[in-house]
Amino acid sequence: MSVVKKEERYTIYDIYTLPEGERAELIDGQIYDMAPPSRSHQKLLHFFDRTIGNYIQAKQGTCEIYPAPFAVFLKNDGQNYVEPDISVICDPSKLDEKGCHGAPDWILEIVSPGSRQMDYYKKLFLYHMAGVREYWVVDPAKKLITVYHFEQDTMTEYSFGETVPIGIYPDFSIKVAL
Numbered sequence: 001m002s003v004v005k006k007e008e009r010y011t012i013y014d015i016y017t018l019p020e021g022e023r024a025e026l027i028d029g030q031i032y033d034m035a036p037p038s039r040s041h042q043k044l045l046h047f048f049d050r051t052i053g054n055y056i057q058a059k060q061g062t063c064e065i066y067p068a069p070f071a072v073f074l075k076n077d078g079q080n081y082v083e084p085d086i087s088v089i090c091d092p093s094k095l096d097e098k099g100c101h102g103a104p105d106w107i108l109e110i111v112s113p114g115s116r117q118m119d120y121y122k123k124l125f126l127y128h129m130a131g132v133r134e135y136w137v138v139d140p141a142k143k144l145i146t147v148y149h150f151e152q153d154t155m156t157e158y159s160f161g162e163t164v165p166i167g168i169y170p171d172f173s174i175k176v177a178l
Contacts, residue, residue: 011078023069026081027126034083035114040140040178041085044110047178048086048138055172063090063105063168071099072107074130082123085110085138088168103131106168111139124148134167138176145176 009029018024023034037045049067056063066087074080086108089095094102107127109119119137127135128150135148143160149167158164165173 009079012073012081013078015081023083025083026079027122029079032118035112037110037112041110041112044138044140044176044178045085047176048108048174051174052086052088055169062092063088064092064095066100072104073099073101074103074126076101080126080130082126084108090168103127103133105132106134106136106166107132108136108138111137111141113141120146136164140178 010026010031011029012026014031015024015026024031025034026032045067049065053065055061056065066089068083068085070083070087072082072084072087074082084104084107086106087100087104088106089100090105091102094100094104109115109123111119116139124135124137128148131150133149133151135150137146137148139146145158145160145164147156147158147164147167148154149156152167160176160178163173163175
């Protein structure tokens, strides 16, 4: 469940000083708790990680895929830190041992009951403004994938079972049949 902790401004320092095992994201200086993922969430995460990773490896691609938990510092302003379910980064200069500094090329978020508003609204706006090229909201409850191609300013919805083309890879598509 995503809940704003307090009405004060937080920084990356506050994220790094959270108690051991507690996960949260920082958006515009506000901390949002992250609930542990469900088994079905993890199953989808593994499916996407494996499918995308296998494609990149087979094509000898230069992009790298990182499943959560993986730190993404979107604005490099000390007030925005997220852990997308899947981050695909094609610019190696954005990567260091702490995570990704700047916008990944492609982000997937798998909706949980408590993350619905975050994934469909708050993160949608944040990722668009940060320069993410493609954003997928994977909703297991609705069996729906909403694809935002920010460079083309388009949004398309696909049902599980349909073939979903990937914008950053014109010769690659994914069919979710879980």
